[in-house]
Amino acid sequence: xAGITQAPTSQILAAGRRMTLxxxxxxxxxxxxxxxxxxxxxLRLIHYSNTAGTTGKGEVPDGYSVSRxxxxxxxxxxxxxxxxxxxxxxxxxxxxxxxxxxxxFGPGTRLTVx
Amino acid sequence: xxxxxxxxxxxxxxxxxxxINCTYQTSGFNGLFWYQQHAGEAPxxxxxxxxxxxxxxxxxxxFLSRSKGYSYLLLKELQMxxxxxxxxxxxxxxxxxxxxxxxxxxxxx
Numbered sequence: 501x502a503g504i505t506q507a508p509t510s511q512i513l514a515a516g517r518r519m520t521l522x523x524x525x526x527x528x529x530x531x532x533x534x535x536x537x538x539x540x541x542x543l544r545l546i547h548y549s550n551t552a553g554t555t556g557k558g559e560v561p562d563g564y565s566v567s568r569x570x571x572x573x574x575x576x577x578x579x580x581x582x583x584x585x586x587x588x589x590x591x592x593x594x595x596x597x598x599x600x601x602x603x604x605f606g607p608g609t610r611l612t613v614x
Numbered sequence: 615x616x617x618x619x620x621x622x623x624x625x626x627x628x629x630x631x632x633x634i635n636c637t638y639q640t641s642g643f644n645g646l647f648w649y650q651q652h653a654g655e656a657p658x659x660x661x662x663x664x665x666x667x668x669x670x671x672x673x674x675x676x677f678l679s680r681s682k683g684y685s686y687l688l689l690k691e692l693q694m695x696x697x698x699x700x701x702x703x704x705x706x707x708x709x710x711x712x713x714x715x716x717x718x719x720x721x722x723x
Contacts, residue, residue, distance in 0.1 A: 542715045603659075603711065605657050608656055
């Protein structure tokens with residue numbers, strides 16, 4: 501693994517189903533982030549984690565949950581998917597949260613909720 | 615509220631120069647980033663400004679004026695591979711990145 505990986509690459513999901521998007525990084529970065537990207541809008545932060553064992557809410561957290569059991573993994577769960585959660589989801593990481601560090605992005609997951 | 619404004623779309627000719635502007639209003643300022651995003655791909659880092667002035671990196675330069683809440687990304691000697699979206703993002707007082715919607719740059723031969 502080099503950098504950040506996300507799985508699945510794409511998914512079509514029925515409304516009401518539960519879904520977990522996976523994100524793994526091998527750079528030993530402390531901070532990790534989940535964004536959603538919708539046409540015509542900027543990237544919006546869903547949840548973040550400054551270090552393993554801690555998480556925080558971003559701009560659009562409703563309907564999503566995260567966990568950070570270790571440094572490498574940061575899964576995002578949709579407990580009961582709704583069509584408005586159709587989007588492209590990007591996971592990102594940086595060495596530290598409160599710094600000038602660059603964020604590095606995974607390849608994204610394209611999710612369609614029907 | 616927090617706001618990042620950049621043009622939705624710009625068109626330029628191969629070999630020319632283009633300037634993509636970004637204006638921002640955020641709660642605090644801890645740096646401004648420019649990212650490039652090709653269609654269907656992840657954003658990749660281009661430049662970072664935290665002090666006023668111009669930062670040059672090869673064909674790409676980025677300028678910042680904190681007093682005006684303004685930045686621009688300058689791309690010289692445009693190549694077809696520069697066709698992409700360019701995202702402006704500001705790190706606010708909570709060290710969170712606030713993102714603009716991006717500028718889609720179309721390069722014509």
